[in-house]
Amino acid sequence: MARSLFITVMISTALTLLVAGACVAGAASAPDNYRFYCAQCHGLEGYGDGPNATKNQPVEPRDHTSAYEMGKLTDEDISYVIKDGGIATSKSTLMPPFGKTLTDAEVTELVSYIRKLCNCSAR
Amino acid sequence: MKSFVTIFSVVLAILFLFYAATPTFAGSSESGKKIFKKNKCIACHQIEGPAREKTIADQMKRKGPELWYAGSKFKAGFIEVWLKNPEVIRPMEYYSITEKNRGDHIKLNSADAADVATYLESLRSGAVKPVGIQPAVDRKGRIIFSKSQSCYGCHQVLSRRGRVVGGLTGPSLIGAGKRLNPDWIYAYMTNSTAFKPVKDMPIYAGILSNTDMAALAAYISTF
Numbered sequence: 001m002a003r004s005l006f007i008t009v010m011i012s013t014a015l016t017l018l019v020a021g022a023c024v025a026g027a028a029s030a031p032d033n034y035r036f037y038c039a040q041c042h043g044l045e046g047y048g049d050g051p052n053a054t055k056n057q058p059v060e061p062r063d064h065t066s067a068y069e070m071g072k073l074t075d076e077d078i079s080y081v082i083k084d085g086g087i088a089t090s091k092s093t094l095m096p097p098f099g100k101t102l103t104d105a106e107v108t109e110l111v112s113y114i115r116k117l118c119n120c121s122a123r
Numbered sequence: 124m125k126s127f128v129t130i131f132s133v134v135l136a137i138l139f140l141f142y143a144a145t146p147t148f149a150g151s152s153e154s155g156k157k158i159f160k161k162n163k164c165i166a167c168h169q170i171e172g173p174a175r176e177k178t179i180a181d182q183m184k185r186k187g188p189e190l191w192y193a194g195s196k197f198k199a200g201f202i203e204v205w206l207k208n209p210e211v212i213r214p215m216e217y218y219s220i221t222e223k224n225r226g227d228h229i230k231l232n233s234a235d236a237a238d239v240a241t242y243l244e245s246l247r248s249g250a251v252k253p254v255g256i257q258p259a260v261d262r263k264g265r266i267i268f269s270k271s272q273s274c275y276g277c278h279q280v281l282s283r284r285g286r287v288v289g290g291l292t293g294p295s296l297i298g299a300g301k302r303l304n305p306d307w308i309y310a311y312m313t314n315s316t317a318f319k320p321v322k323d324m325p326i327y328a329g330i331l332s333n334t335d336m337a338a339l340a341a342y343i344s345t346f
Contacts, residue, residue, distance in 0.1 A: 054290060
């Protein structure tokens with residue numbers, strides 16, 4: 001009796017861990033998210049040269065490799081901009097809000113990824 | 124008897140006028156389905172819902188827009204006209220950041236285009252409710268499109284001077300009013316995951332109100 005209970009508990013635990021693992025695996029990595037969402041404007045390497053950066057746009061997308069420009073923003077600023085759009089830091093509304101598209105964890109990882117692109121931190 | 128003949132003639136004349144005024148749309152859905160299969164359209168276009176993509180990788184495997192709700196998305200008649208003269212709608216290859224759309228979509232003759240259009244127009248989704256969005260140059264819709272959300276960042280539009288402006292990753296919205304069912308635009312804005320669970324356009328449900336999205340759908344429908 002005790003043995004069958006033990007087996008049941010073990011199987012349930014294993015299943016729970018499997019499901020939890022699958023959920024975590026469902027979240028995309030920062031490089032994948034960057035290439036899928038951000039690169040449209042900021043370019044695959046972050047130079048601000050994505051296909052939406054056409055000559056007729058009123059402003060150019062931020063060059064994420066520029067330590068000078070990115071150093072002006074705190075991690076919180078970048079996080080707000082990703083979630084609420086450019087308007088969150090009085091920047092261009094051409095940067096749309098991804099707060100309902102990405103999870104908070106994905107946004108945090110994207111901030112770290114962008115910091116790697118500029119190789120900088122907030123001044 | 125004479126009055127019966129007169130009434131009969133009038134009814135016949137009305138029926139004749141009615142059919143003569145209706146555009147000929149003699150497509151066969153059954154035949155359209157066969158043509159769709161024969162041309163291997165399924166290699167790029169999904170015709171069975173619901174959407175099953177869960178990850179970016181799932182979405183990136185898709186080579187063309189899903190058509191399992193084509194009859195709810197496109198305006199009646201648009202598909203037939205487009206298949207005869209497939210002009211580029213997406214400036215970039217499907218979900219590509221690097222490749223421009225080569226504009227090499229298969230072109231169909233009139234008979235095949237009518238059949239395939241009839242078949243695709245039979246594919247509908249209950250997620251598109253007949254809310255009755257009407258095209259309207261609404262101030263609110265215009266401000267959201269041009270100022271607060273800057274939709275032109277990703278979608279091409281015509282400027283006031285008639286120049287093509289805007290970004291390239293989204294489908295062009297030039298001619299959207301002739302192409303899209305206004306109720307579908309509203310459904311896509313308010314419940315996008317029913318159509319595309321993973322897409323490169325942000326989810327706006329929870330950011331814009333339903334009233335805002337109705338105004339936006341009405342405005343886009345005038346393009």
